[in-house]
Amino acid sequence: MVVRAAVAGASGYAGGELLRLLLGHAGVEVGTLTGHSSAGRRLGELQPQLAPLADRVLAETTAGALAGHDVVFLALPHGQSAAVAEQLGPDVLVIDLGADFRLADPADWERFYGSPHAGTWPYGLPELPGARAALEGVKRIAVPGCYPTAVSLALFPAYDAGITEPEAVIVAASGTSGAGKAPKAHLLGSEVMGSMTPYGVGGGHRHTPEMIQNLSAAAGERVSVSFTPTLAPMPRGILATCSAKARAGVTAEAVRAVYEKAYADEPYLRLLPEGQWPATGAVTGSNAVQVQVALDAETGRVIVISAIDNLTKGTAGGAVQSMNIALGLDETTGLSTIGVAP
Ligand SMILES: NC(=O)C1=CN([C@@H]2O[C@H](COP(=O)(O)OP(=O)(O)OC[C@H]3O[C@@H](n4cnc5c(N)ncnc54)[C@H](OP(=O)(O)O)[C@@H]3O)[C@@H](O)[C@H]2O)C=CC1
Numbered sequence: 092m093v094v095r096a097a098v099a100g101a102s103g104y105a106g107g108e109l110l111r112l113l114l115g116h117a118g119v120e121v122g123t124l125t126g127h128s129s130a131g132r133r134l135g136e137l138q139p140q141l142a143p144l145a146d147r148v149l150a151e152t153t154a155g156a157l158a159g160h161d162v163v164f165l166a167l168p169h170g171q172s173a174a175v176a177e178q179l180g181p182d183v184l185v186i187d188l189g190a191d192f193r194l195a196d197p198a199d200w201e202r203f204y205g206s207p208h209a210g211t212w213p214y215g216l217p218e219l220p221g222a223r224a225a226l227e228g229v230k231r232i233a234v235p236g237c238y239p240t241a242v243s244l245a246l247f248p249a250y251d252a253g254i255t256e257p258e259a260v261i262v263a264a265s266g267t268s269g270a271g272k273a274p275k276a277h278l279l280g281s282e283v284m285g286s287m288t289p290y291g292v293g294g295g296h297r298h299t300p301e302m303i304q305n306l307s308a309a310a311g312e313r314v315s316v317s318f319t320p321t322l323a324p325m326p327r328g329i330l331a332t333c334s335a336k337a338r339a340g341v342t343a344e345a346v347r348a349v350y351e352k353a354y355a356d357e358p359y360l361r362l363l364p365e366g367q368w369p370a371t372g373a374v375t376g377s378n379a380v381q382v383q384v385a386l387d388a389e390t391g392r393v394i395v396i397s398a399i400d401n402l403t404k405g406t407a408g409g410a411v412q413s414m415n416i417a418l419g420l421d422e423t424t425g426l427s428t429i430g431v432a433p
């Protein structure tokens with residue numbers, strides 16, 4: 092079976108990574124590509140790494156241009172997906188890489204995104220408890236945010252197993268591609284190179300409610316989250332340092348056993364051997380997630396560190412993995428666990 096897939100937002104970072112993966116996917120034929128300010132331009136000018144598609148010309152992002160495909164990926168800014176998606180009809184598989192359909196609570200959406208809530212779609216993080224089965228055969232998928240991917244995959248085993256209290260503290264560093272390709276002063280090379288800085292400090296980051304949603308579902312009770320993102324001088328990657336208070340009596344051996352069991356059959360989640368620590372460079376360009384755990388004897392906190400590529404497992408790889416499940420394909424088709432290093 093070969094499905095025909097359109098990509099809206101093909102000129103952006105998420106759209107570009109998605110096309111890189113789709114070009115290596117045996118079950119996908121790349122159809123229409125769309126852009127916004129770059130409509131009418133050749134893809135080769137904008138995404139020179141995608142050589143086989145260099146002569147494709149970007150169409151305007153309209154429902155008409157995206158019609159006639161089996162799968163439509165939307166890699167658009169927040170708030171742009173709903174209007175397009177509602178015109179695409181119920182039979183096409185629509186996969187939104189943006190935030191519009193990730194949150195279940197309209198109040199959370201309105202507070203963090205400041206616009207009316209468009210709705211909630213099945214959530215494209217198959218490794219979460221029950222999520223894989225919930226993606227089979229669906230026609231709409233909301234791909235998680237990059238930080239919630241790194242954090243939820245790091246912490247769900249601890250909450251699912253009940254070994255941690257319902258609070259988590261997270262500090263995560265992201266590469267600059269997480270902020271998209273559109274020019275912004277704080278992303279200039281002279282601002283970013285050789286410097287790191289936090290942002291969204293004190294509960295203000297829009298990924299906080301998404302993390303709370305995922306971790307609370309795993310815990311069966313509300314988990315409070317303190318999240319501090321930082322911008323790191325690298326193009327790709329997220330390193331998330333997560334901690335939560337261990338429940339009484341939990342030992343370091345018990346923590347490790349929980350993670351060994353939770354990740355045992357997962358194709359992309361890798362608990363590293365003891366003494367080895369996750370590195371963003373090791374997962375660059377791959378769908379892999381590296382994780383290490385420790386129990387801090389001084390504070391009684393379980394510490395879990397994860398590394399992902401924000402554009403691959405954190406966006407486009409997660410989208411392809413979820414598409415594979417929805418279409419009944421082998422979940423790993425077109426996705427690699429092999430990073431590009433150094
Ligand atoms: N970058 C990342 O690591 C991650 C991104 N995502 C999500 O993916 C989506 C795209 O992000 P990213 O690729 O980084 O962003 P970019 O800024 O790199 O790309 C945005 C894309 O959307 C198009 N676009 C811009 N404005 C409009 C508009 N008003 N209507 C229609 N299309 C528009 C742009 O077209 P043009 O260039 O032609 O103007 C471009 O193709 C976002 O929702 C983001 O949240 C999710 C997880 C991680």
Ligand SMILES: CC(=O)N[C@@H](CCC(=O)OP(=O)(O)O)C(=O)O
Binds near residue numbers: 235238266267
């Ligand atoms: C470095 C950086 O700016 N990162 C982005 C997150 C990108 C992402 O995954 O999130 P969305 O899909 O929700 O946009 C941010 O902090 O807003």
